[in-house]
Amino acid sequence: MPMSGPGGPILAVITGDDLLQTAFSGLALGCKYALIALGFSVVFKATGVINFAQASLVLLGAYLTFNFAQTWDLNFYLSLVMAMAAGALVGVLTEASVLRWLVGQPPAALIMVTIGLLFVLNNVVTAIWGPDNRNLGDPWGIQTRDVVGVTVADRDVWTIGFAAVAVAAFFVFFRYSTLGLAMRAAAFDPEAAMAQGIPARRVHRVAWAIAGAVAALAGATLAAGAGQLSPATGSLALVAFPAIILGGLDSPLGAVVGGIIIGLVQQFTALLAPEYFDWVGDSFERVSPYLVMIVILLIRPYGLFGTREVRRV
Amino acid sequence: MAITHPFTTRFRLARPGRSGPAPDLTLSYEDEIKLLRSPGRTPWRWVVVVGGLVLFLWLPTYLGDPGLRVLSLCGIYAIGAIGLNLLTGYTGQISLGHAFFVGVGAYTAAYFGGQHGWPMLAYLAFAALLGFVVGGVIGPFALRLRGNYLVVVTLGLVFLGEHLWNNWDSVTGGGNGISLGGAPMSLGPLDFKQGLELGGETYTFEQSFFWLVWILVALSALLAKNLVRSRAGRAMQAIRDRDLSAEVIGVSPARYKVGAFAWSSAYAAVAGALYGLLQQYVSPGDFGLFLSITYVAIIIIGGLGTIFGSIIGALFVLGGRSLIEQNSGQAIFDPLITTRSGEPGIFTIGELNAVLFGLAIVLFLLLEPRGLAAFWFRIKTWFVTWPFSY
Numbered sequence: 001m002p003m004s005g006p007g008g009p010i011l012a013v014i015t016g017d018d019l020l021q022t023a024f025s026g027l028a029l030g031c032k033y034a035l036i037a038l039g040f041s042v043v044f045k046a047t048g049v050i051n052f053a054q055a056s057l058v059l060l061g062a063y064l065t066f067n068f069a070q071t072w073d074l075n076f077y078l079s080l081v082m083a084m085a086a087g088a089l090v091g092v093l094t095e096a097s098v099l100r101w102l103v104g105q106p107p108a109a110l111i112m113v114t115i116g117l118l119f120v121l122n123n124v125v126t127a128i129w130g131p132d133n134r135n136l137g138d139p140w141g142i143q144t145r146d147v148v149g150v151t152v153a154d155r156d157v158w159t160i161g162f163a164a165v166a167v168a169a170f171f172v173f174f175r176y177s178t179l180g181l182a183m184r185a186a187a188f189d190p191e192a193a194m195a196q197g198i199p200a201r202r203v204h205r206v207a208w209a210i211a212g213a214v215a216a217l218a219g220a221t222l223a224a225g226a227g228q229l230s231p232a233t234g235s236l237a238l239v240a241f242p243a244i245i246l247g248g249l250d251s252p253l254g255a256v257v258g259g260i261i262i263g264l265v266q267q268f269t270a271l272l273a274p275e276y277f278d279w280v281g282d283s284f285e286r287v288s289p290y291l292v293m294i295v296i297l298l299i300r301p302y303g304l305f306g307t308r309e310v311r312r313v
Numbered sequence: 314m315a316i317t318h319p320f321t322t323r324f325r326l327a328r329p330g331r332s333g334p335a336p337d338l339t340l341s342y343e344d345e346i347k348l349l350r351s352p353g354r355t356p357w358r359w360v361v362v363v364g365g366l367v368l369f370l371w372l373p374t375y376l377g378d379p380g381l382r383v384l385s386l387c388g389i390y391a392i393g394a395i396g397l398n399l400l401t402g403y404t405g406q407i408s409l410g411h412a413f414f415v416g417v418g419a420y421t422a423a424y425f426g427g428q429h430g431w432p433m434l435a436y437l438a439f440a441a442l443l444g445f446v447v448g449g450v451i452g453p454f455a456l457r458l459r460g461n462y463l464v465v466v467t468l469g470l471v472f473l474g475e476h477l478w479n480n481w482d483s484v485t486g487g488g489n490g491i492s493l494g495g496a497p498m499s500l501g502p503l504d505f506k507q508g509l510e511l512g513g514e515t516y517t518f519e520q521s522f523f524w525l526v527w528i529l530v531a532l533s534a535l536l537a538k539n540l541v542r543s544r545a546g547r548a549m550q551a552i553r554d555r556d557l558s559a560e561v562i563g564v565s566p567a568r569y570k571v572g573a574f575a576w577s578s579a580y581a582a583v584a585g586a587l588y589g590l591l592q593q594y595v596s597p598g599d600f601g602l603f604l605s606i607t608y609v610a611i612i613i614i615g616g617l618g619t620i621f622g623s624i625i626g627a628l629f630v631l632g633g634r635s636l637i638e639q640n641s642g643q644a645i646f647d648p649l650i651t652t653r654s655g656e657p658g659i660f661t662i663g664e665l666n667a668v669l670f671g672l673a674i675v676l677f678l679l680l681e682p683r684g685l686a687a688f689w690f691r692i693k694t695w696f697v698t699w700p701f702s703y
Contacts, residue, residue, distance in 0.1 A: 044461075050461045050464065050465070098675060098679065101679055102678065102679070105678070105682065107407060107460050107461060107464075108401060108407045108609075108613070108617070109613070109678050109682055111407065111461075111464060112609055112610065112613050112674055112678060113674065113675055113678045113679075115606055115609075115610075115671075115674065116610075116670075116671040116672065116673075116674030116675035116678070117671065117675060118671065119667045119668065119670055119671025119674070120668050120671035120672055120675070122667075123660065123664040123665075123667045123668045123671070124668065126664055127659050127660045127661075127664055238468075238602075241465050241468060241469075242465075242469065244465075245462060245465045245466075249461060249462070280480075281476060281479065281480030281481075282479070282480060284476070286472070286476070287469075287472050287473050287475075287476040290468075290469030290470075290472050290473055291469075291473065293465070293466070293469055294454075294466055294469060297457075297458060297462060297466060298454075298457060301457050301458050301459075301462065302462070303462075309459070311557060
């Protein structure tokens with residue numbers, strides 16, 4: 001905050017500790033976005049759909065975790081796993097009931113159908129669990145610890161851990177498993193993949209299942225803390241859009257890098273904007289990711305790690 | 314998804330005793346692109362035109378003010394939707410940024426009309442111009458970015474716009490919004506705000522505004538129709554169908570993509586200005602992502618690539634929304650709607666509306682991706698080809 005001195009407002013000095021603290025919280029926030037973005041990119045890679053409904057899968061996953069942990073009073077980690085399983089199921093059902101009928105439709109139709117699903121799912125979730133803020137029931141709460149002068153929240157440590165595990169699992173799955181190989185092949189060239197006997201439908205289902213499961217994990221990390229779970233949790237997921245675009249839509253690695261960049265950008269804007277460029281207006285950190293995204297896209301139209309579309313006559 | 318008239322030429326068996334081409338045969342290009350041919354040849358268009366004219370004159374004397382407000386709102390959305398259809402339906406550029414341009418128009422009207430007292434024609438025209446210019450500035454993004462990337466960039470535009478409306482206090486009034494109460498709404502001797510006085514009769518604001526809006530809907534539709542049936546329109550559709558081929562045959566994508574953005578934003582800005590005049594107050598929340606999504610839903614439900622579809626889409630989406638709001642007390646909604654005061658029921662009115670909106674989008678895309686306009690084409694085709702089924 002700017003302090004008032006005799007000669008007018010003087011800038012508060014931002015110390016190295018402040019920067020370190022902001023870098024850490026940016027990293028933690030970025031990992032949350034990365035988890036959301038992973039779900040987006042796995043569906044896009046396999047099916048070519050920009051899935052707006054991912055935001056409602058995130059919301060649903062968070063509320064399911066809440067339901068298992070608080071209402072049913074189960075162990076939190078067990079609840080999380082159950083929510084991920086349920087999220088995967090919802091993802092598969094969405095694919096089977098709606099998206100499979102739209103394969104090959106123009107992008108406008110695919111985007112709008114997921115937006116339609118977003119409205120339906122979000123409002124069903126709100127109708128079931130109500131509009132109030134809730135405690136997720138996580139064991140981390142608001143506990144913090146001090147690490148070399150940086151205040152570190154337990155839930156942030158867990159978030160970073162989850163993101164690291166998820167990325168490792170993605171890597172192993174796509175690199176070493178047969179299904180992962182099939183998914184990469186189907187994403188690379190759907191027709192050639194089908195000619196080789198790769199079941200396109202199963203690839204799509206698995207992609208949606210993974211997206212649903214990761215969404216639940218992302219939802220739980222977003223809603224952890226005191227009274228953080230509310231229907232607005234879902235709209236946070238929209239901030240992950242700049243992250244996936246930044247990284248390149250079809251690249252899980254890009255999703256993670258993009259997520260972390262966006263998290264850092266947001267936290268540093270929140271720290272620096274009021275001090276050094278307050279003419280940008282209040283709460284500029286809410287829109288700075290979009291600005292960064294637009295600038296990067298103008299330089300690299302397919303994101304940092306996205307596949308360049310080859311145009312041949 | 315090009316929708317052409319099912320039969321531009323109909324073949325008839327040679328008639329005994331007559332020579333020359335069959336009367337239905339289209340012989341010249343002028344004939345081909347005519348909007349209204351003789352009633353014998355395009356009876357359906359005449360039904361629509363005459364029926365629309367009768368409804369336009371008669372409805373305000375029959376419906377009450379609340380109903381007319383809803384219809385005016387539908388008309389306003391129809392204007393914006395025609396603009397979006399030029400961009401998405403005809404040029405194939407998907408944009409979730411329409412709400413931003415609607416906001417540009419609304420704040421232009423509020424600032425120059427409401428705060429500085431410009432006459433109505435001046436601030437409406439300036440809103441359109443500003444929309445055109447801003448759209449033309451954003452347009453070049455569409456040259457560099459394609460498909461899904463463009464969607465997310467235009468999505469970002471909405472959030473950046475909302476930030477601008479929230480923080481540019483001197484022009485937009487910031488988060489509190491700005492009033493259009495001071496905006497003059499007269500056109501020569503016709504004062505729409507006080508209500509028209511025609512032939513000794515005095516009409517209310519709602520009646521007058523209904524006439525104003527729907528005249529503008531007709532003008533916008535005509536302008537758009539002229540655009541799409543001309544050289545520019547064919548170039549736009551070529552880009553939509555396959556931009557690479559269009560480029561190869563000499564269509565300049567830069568010119569037509571940027572042009573489509575500019576025109577669509579001009580339409581959006583006019584819709585925004587009219588929206589401000591109807592509501593008499595605008596605030597940043599009015600121009601969020603939900604508005605953009607509503608516009609895209611309107612053109613998908615109405616019919617992509619049809620001007621007529623934009624109008625029926627707006628009537629369907631906005632009309633449906635307010636029908637539910639106004640009839641939420643009816644008994645059939647009891648098991649569905651709750652007012653959160655312990656009544657049984659599943660959804661609040663807002664939630665029910667949002668769920669139905671989402672379901673409508675999903676079901677239309679699954680069952681009739683060509684939208685409501687396709688029903689019209691089907692009916693027409695059925696009559697034209699009768700007694701054969703195809």
